[in-house]
Amino acid sequence: MIDVLIEKIKKTKAPIVVGLDPMLGYVPEHIKDKVYRERGETLEGAGEAIWQFNKGIIDAVYDLIPAVKLQIAMYEQFGIPGLIAFKRTVDYCREKGLVVIGDVKRGDIGSTSEAYAVGHLGRVKVGENEYAGFDEDFATVNPYLGTDGIKPFVKVCDERNKGIFVLVKTSNPSSGEFQDRLIDGRPLYEWMGEKVSEWGRDSLGDGGYSRVGAVVGATYPEQGKILRKLMPRTYILVPGYGAQGGKGADLVHFFNNDGLGAIINSSRGIIAAYKQEAYAKYGDKGYADASRAAVIAMIEDIDTALPH
């Protein structure tokens, strides 16, 4: 799947991910009005409104981009109906040929991580049959529990040609509280980066990149530069561009000299673009077209920043 991702990045010339992390506040009133009339202001109504919102954006941008990232928390907050919207979105994105990253940040002791890996990337056995529970292409994973929480994910990735992105240096303001603490003179995120590189060493795709990737926030470009060198065969998923403050120029050092090695996520900046002054002309009803315009602007911003 890392090879499929790379191929799509090359084809679209867009090392970007659209983050389908919907909040009800982002969903235009005309969608909510219609759905709530049919289903009421219920969890089912919320799930349906989010799904329709997502579908509009996917239809408007799928030809421009290689991948989407779904932050499952934004769905999980609506309970089962929210997770049904998550699953519908995963399936629809795959139908449209997009690589789907489940931003689930799971991770636990070995036997439990195995269940998460199976549920999100693999197939679970029921009697004689096998089923995919959620069936994303990639999942994000939290490494606080160490190697035996990661290995079950790597095993499923190898068996089913899937991938993971392991949290190394996250984009949020307090990420340094633990991740930057010095251990034998080096910050924890460097030790983590080395481990990610080690975990993925035997899981290389044909393009030379590993199925085991890393998450490093766009908000920490200096750390990104160091981690890029520490993990040469690791694809880096970079959140924090746009609404969280990261800019195109900050992203240069997340990439390798081959122009590959990083994929930049933007969520709010794309899916709620119509609420920004720059895209206000599209109006509520043109929210999906506003997202398309924002994707094009993001691709240009990153392209301008990268050396050619």
Add this chain to the structure above:
Amino acid sequence: MIDVLIEKIKKTKAPIVVGLDPMLGYVPEHIKDKVYRERGETLEGAGEAIWQFNKGIIDAVYDLIPAVKLQIAMYEQFGIPGLIAFKRTVDYCREKGLVVIGDVKRGDIGSTSEAYAVGHLGRVKVGENEYAGFDEDFATVNPYLGTDGIKPFVKVCDERNKGIFVLVKTSNPSSGEFQDRLIDGRPLYEWMGEKVSEWGRDSLGDGGYSRVGAVVGATYPEQGKILRKLMPRTYILVPGYGAQGGKGADLVHFFNNDGLGAIINSSRGIIAAYKQEAYAKYGDKGYADASRAAVIAMIEDIDTALPH
């Protein structure tokens, strides 16, 4: 809710949690046969089999124990039907008067942690209405992202009288890989323990314990002893007893002198007791009675180990 938990622990004289972490391999054949005949060997069949299995155990043990812990991964691996079984189990346990700990190990950047907190412990707004997505009483939380991933959980705990247990020193073999690394001469888990204490300082219940608890594995009793002293007002959820190797005698130092401060989880050792030689006489059909006998034995084991 921490006060409700303590009151129930005192009433049952059982500082224990039964971990409802079902695997299909634990579900007796007579349940699976019946369910699969009705629903096929499908994800729906798996969810229903797990739910019926859980219900049998809950009915057999609910009067003996204060709380249950549901490892959501074991449900999530079956996709939406698995999560429906999770939700049914949460609701049924609450109906039976049990405190429900969602072992979800969520944690993310601030806005995302807020969605998880709302989904598992709070209520989400849909138009003019509010709904609980999953509605556990406690959730476990992963702290790798630092304070701004924790605060939204604490906020919901304070508003809705719920609680969290933050991962400090986990029970798995490789937990030391990062958690034991020395920072300024002290292991990361000690720094984490201090942070947990700090995060919960302003969220004390009437009994003097905080709504912000910690997870420390029974498999690391020496570390438990140190952490007990570092976090005097913190309730410690202790996994790893039984199948993972922790014994009653290992648990003494997780408790305070008031006999409170810790709650010990056993999952496989209780819910799959009928597969152990000691409880084989109950047979497959007596699996729930075997679980009851195993709960009684566990309460005795821990009671014997604690000073009176």
